[in-house]
Amino acid sequence: AQSVTQLGSHVSVSEGALVLLRCNYSSSVPPYLFWYVQYPNQGLQLLLKYTSAATLVKGINGFEAEFKKSETSFHLTKPSAHMSDAAEYFCAVSKSYNTDKLIFGTGTRLQVFP
């Protein structure tokens, strides 16, 4: 069985500060890991994905995530937060990178203060 746990339902940072959103996974098979972002009244948009090609994954909007097997983690970071980063962020795991179902975490709402 697969699952993900996102620590912290709300994270607040100042504009320009480091963003760190935590995700830990559990998987009995090699996992494919994803981060999605949801802006208000919009659907889920893929930020980045881990598919075993490289442990450090770069995504859109300056976000990146590092796969750490020893820690079963896939934390999302961004060096400098921007006001436009305020959104809900979801970590997800799957058995493949495209056709298998996605199993989501509970989400982390990021607030960015000026």
Next chain:
Amino acid sequence: EPEVTQTPSHQVTQMGQEVILRCVPISNHLYFYWYRQILGQKVEFLVSFYNNEISEKSEIFDDQFSVERPDGSNFTLKIRSTKLEDSAMYFCASVGGAPQETQYFGPGTRLLVL
């Protein structure tokens, strides 16, 4: 950029009524999904659909739910007799199946059962 669309954006219904949620996946995609998100909870997989049949369904997807691809473009989710606990945001997703692709999500339909 192609996108997944969903209608209606909001629907209010009475308990026991039937509802049909509609989705138009990206035109050359082959795999289709429904997910739901009860307010304040995680996004949950409901069902996946490929080659005109259900390929996987969750335990949530009981006999009250059905999916259909009636005309080669629309992908619908029907709830035969809605319950209060069916109130949620319902997301449709699709993917083409090529190795570099991931699931594209629609903006969701917010269903409220009274």
